[in-house]
Amino acid sequence: MSDVEIVEDQEFESGDIKPDVPARVISTVLGCMGFFTALLVGLFAGNPGLVIVPRAILAMLICAVVGRILGTVGEICVREFLTKYKADRPMPELPNELKRLYKAREDDRQLRDKMKRAA
Numbered sequence: 001m002s003d004v005e006i007v008e009d010q011e012f013e014s015g016d017i018k019p020d021v022p023a024r025v026i027s028t029v030l031g032c033m034g035f036f037t038a039l040l041v042g043l044f045a046g047n048p049g050l051v052i053v054p055r056a057i058l059a060m061l062i063c064a065v066v067g068r069i070l071g072t073v074g075e076i077c078v079r080e081f082l083t084k085y086k087a088d089r090p091m092p093e094l095p096n097e098l099k100r101l102y103k104a105r106e107d108d109r110q111l112r113d114k115m116k117r118a119a
Helices: 021-045 050-090 098-119
Strands: none
Touching: 021 098
């Protein structure tokens, strides 16, 4: 039988989470898709390469900016929802028996550490 450890919900510090990672990912993906789409459309239209590539780069830049805006807005919406969700559903207090078990486990861990250092 394996030991099961209950991990409490931790509050993250502002430095733990990179705030703009989803926005950057969405921006990058939309930029690449805009570039790829512009290349394909230009090739199917029969345009020369000197016309296709600058248009594809322009499409990539525009799509990257739009993706950054959409990613930021989406991230703000998710954070607001999660904040409201957590505020509406607070963590219940632990039962006394569970608190006693946590304390006993911590005391046991400290005793084992003390014995290991003494050995």
